[in-house]
Amino acid sequence: MLELDAFNKYLQRIISLSLEEFAEFTVAFNVKQIKKKQFIIQPDFIARYRTFVIKGAFRSYVIDKDGVDHTIQFAMEDWWISDINSYIYQKPATMFVVALEDSTVLQIEYETEQLLKQANPKFERFFRIVAERTAAFHQRRIISALTRTAEERYTDFLETYPTVAQRLPQFALASYLGMTREFLNKIRNHKVKRK
Numbered sequence: 001m002l003e004l005d006a007f008n009k010y011l012q013r014i015i016s017l018s019l020e021e022f023a024e025f026t027v028a029f030n031v032k033q034i035k036k037k038q039f040i041i042q043p044d045f046i047a048r049y050r051t052f053v054i055k056g057a058f059r060s061y062v063i064d065k066d067g068v069d070h071t072i073q074f075a076m077e078d079w080w081i082s083d084i085n086s087y088i089y090q091k092p093a094t095m096f097v098v099a100l101e102d103s104t105v106l107q108i109e110y111e112t113e114q115l116l117k118q119a120n121p122k123f124e125r126f127f128r129i130v131a132e133r134t135a136a137f138h139q140r141r142i143i144s145a146l147t148r149t150a151e152e153r154y155t156d157f158l159e160t161y162p163t164v165a166q167r168l169p170q171f172a173l174a175s176y177l178g179m180t181r182e183f184l185n186k187i188r189n190h191k192v193k194r195k
Contacts, residue, residue: 047086056103071176
């Protein structure tokens with residue numbers, strides 16, 4: 001199964017599993033096909049799954065009291081996405097998570113993940129490493145948002161994720177970077193003129 005081949009390569013970059021352990025680990029996940037514009041998480045519903053992207057793209061976002069949406073995260077191949085606060089605490093979600101492309105994902109239920117962690121220290125270690133990397137990523141993002149100019153944030157994103165930027169709707173990228181679509185266009189035009 002191609003989905004498990006891609007997941008196996010990802011797992012091997014984080015932990016070493018025997019064939020038996022790999023089988024035990026992966027059987028806990030379900031393969032799902034998600035259509036573009038389909039929501040996998042919505043506010044007020046509990047996020048019951050942690051989602052690993054095999055193929056496709058997702059966006060998580062919140063909507064403020066003025067109706068403005070703010071992109072929290074993107075997820076492409078080999079990335080995880082959920083409303084992590086809702087998932088970890090099994091409380092109602094505050095975010096939307098929507099597919100930006102037709103996607104193939106692996107999903108694990110909260111209860112199943114807890115059983116996996118108890119069954120094998122390697123499995124617990126895997127989820128701990130994923131959580132640590134996620135926390136570090138979000139810290140870098142917060143610091144960047146607080147200390148970098150809009151143009152610096154855009155340049156950093158392009159340098160870090162050159163192929164991702166091409167796949168994202170402009171409104172979503174602008175929202176993620178904390179600016180309007182018009183301001184993002186202005187930055188892009190300014191960069192083109194300087195070349």
